[in-house]
Amino acid sequence: MRKETIPFPKGEIKAVFGHCLVLRGDDIDTDRIIPARFLKCVSFDKLGSNVFADDRKEMRGKHPFDHDLNRQASILVVNENFGCGSSREHAPQALMRWGIRALIGESFAEIFYGNCLALGIPCATASKEKISKLQTHITENPRNTFELNLMSQELFNKNHKCSIEIQAGTLEMLTTGRWDATSQLIARNDCLKEIASKLPYLNNFKGHQ
Amino acid sequence: MSSGTLYDKVWELHRVAELPGGSTQLFVGLHLIHEVTSPQAFTALKEKGLKVRCPERTIATVDHIVPTASQDRPFSDPLAEEMLCTLEKNCATYGITLYGIGSGKQGIVHVIAPELGLTQPGMTVACGDSHTSTHGAFGAIAFGIGTSQVRDVLASQSLAMKKLKVRRIWVGGELKPGVYAKDLILHIIQKLGVKGGVGYAYEFAGPTIEALSMEERMTLCNMAIEGGARCGYVNPDSKTFDYLKGLPNSPKDKAWERGVAWWETLCSNKTAIFDDEVNFDANEIAPTVTWGITPGQGVGINDNLPTLESLDSRERDIAKEAYRYMELQPGMPIEGLEVNVCFIGSCTNGRLSDLQAAAKIAKGKHVAKGIKAFVVPGSEQVAKAAKQEGLDILFQKAGFEWREPGCSMCLAMNPDRLEGNQISASSSNRNFKGRQGSSSGRTLLMSPAMVAAAAIEGKVTDVRKMLAQQSKDSKK
Known part of the structure; x- marks a missing residue:
């Protein structure tokens, strides 16, 4: 487990700093990120230490999440379709509580992507070639720290630069601090009432013959 | 961009507003909850001092953690017991109907909502469970959500979502004896891949799909998510209506007739435009x-x-x-x-x-x-x-x-x-x-x-x- 704790995402998110952690493989599902037995809880608090519990057990200390040099990492670099499978928000919660504050990958599963956004964790994408080069660079230079800059859409330090992409909408929500949707949703009370008043199945199907 | 599909029609009916960042605020017609993905949502609601906006539009049951050998309370696993107690407490506090063990209506959330007639054509259905796609079998737009979104639905009966593209999966031919809906969906996922459906809703159509029973359609839509598609659906037809008729939450009498009339209008138009179309031949599918x-x-x-x-x-x-x-x-x-x-x-x-x-x-x-x-x-x-x-x-x-x-x-x-x-x-x-x-x-x-x-x-x-x-x- 990492020694220092950094605060959870809050407000405007324009950049994430720190070490990068490489986790290779396509189709890494949320059952692997946090096995179901750890979902037996009524709060997310204790999930961090159990992230990738079974994969780590299987690799006996050689899993990237167990490497000494990775223990301060805050940016996770993955491959294709990361986070597929179950909708469990426990997966990004476990990553966040372990210390991850941003992900970069070839692609992400949809529900996982949305769950990350709801926590203020950007999921940036880059081409297979770029990710491959980036993963190699990080593996060869594990002590380097990076800045993931959302505004300029790049991951860089003084030796290396990699352009990344963030969906326009996601970018706007994160950088303006409006990624926590609840307040926006409850603000539109009149619109909600109007929609409900028009939905046939909420109104005994009146007017339909 | 798709147009004239069931997905487009249902989306438009439930569209509340456009949000900054390009998401749409979508009204949720039916919200289903269970013991695993809801407790943290209720905690967040309390922390924000919010109420449940439409407790009558949320239905709860317990399924993931229940033992299947003996269901006597308290459960022998104290963590499982704590999760069910938390759900019971939250449902009581907020006035949400809970179908608990022994109620005669408890079961897996995606089994009970259809059999109680809660799931109906033209609804948006959300649940903190990826297999919510099951409910698309009725011509509903149904999708899994994370716990933060469960909180949002509890608070506002709506959520922020981006519109998906629509891929029509047309299946012709006949499923031979010994070949079932499960084989069909495993075959489709094998061909299109587990990420082939990312960004799409799957419309399952064609003679083979029309010939499937409602329970078979549920099996099919259930696994749309395994192909990467957040929701899958089948256009409602007489089989859908026959299944729903007389169920506890189905409309009755004149309202039933009006309901069927409305449901029939929801089907994808003959001239509907899809973002993508794929064809399969059921005759070729083996177990x-x-x-x-x-x-x-x-x-x-x-x-x-x-x-x-x-x-x-x-x-x-x-x-x-x-x-x-x-x-x-x-x-x-x-x-x-x-x-x-x-x-x-x-x-x-x-x-x-x-x-x-x-x-x-x-x-x-x-x-x-x-x-x-x-x-x-x-x-x-x-x-x-x-x-x-x-x-x-x-x-x-x-x-x-x-x-x-x-x-x-x-x-x-x-x-x-x-x-x-x-x-x-x-x-x-x-x-x-x-x-x-x-x-x-x-x-x-x-x-x-x-x-x-x-x-x-x-x-x-x-x-x-x-x-x-x-x-x-x-x-x-």
């Missing part, structure tokens, strides 16, 4: 079994496991990993592979017709020596109906255990789980590493009839052979 660690790694029962060279280069790494984890070799046949545990149940295949199909195979036979086989009905109503037909006795005589309703070994958040590197023949939906409760446990996904056949023979078996033998015997 399908997964051999790997993603639901897309499947083969027909008579096929050999793929060689690495035969696979697309992008599929090779995960295939290598699958062969290593599953302790299987490329090129070997799937038929005849010995199994240890046989599980019939889950939100994919835990309905009455699934149990009937498995019972047809198990009848008069016995589970092979050394095999643990068990049947878990999807709900209390399914259990009751199955017992009325004597299926519980039939299965028990054949050496299967008959259990109480719940998610059981689909995801092993309860005492039902694999041990060590056991191999299961499972009618569930995911064969991910460790999914069934052992970090080295191995899962072969297949139809309930194929699971029953595997239980009888002790190995992966072509159920068509057993059906052929049955019909030969009956002619004697």
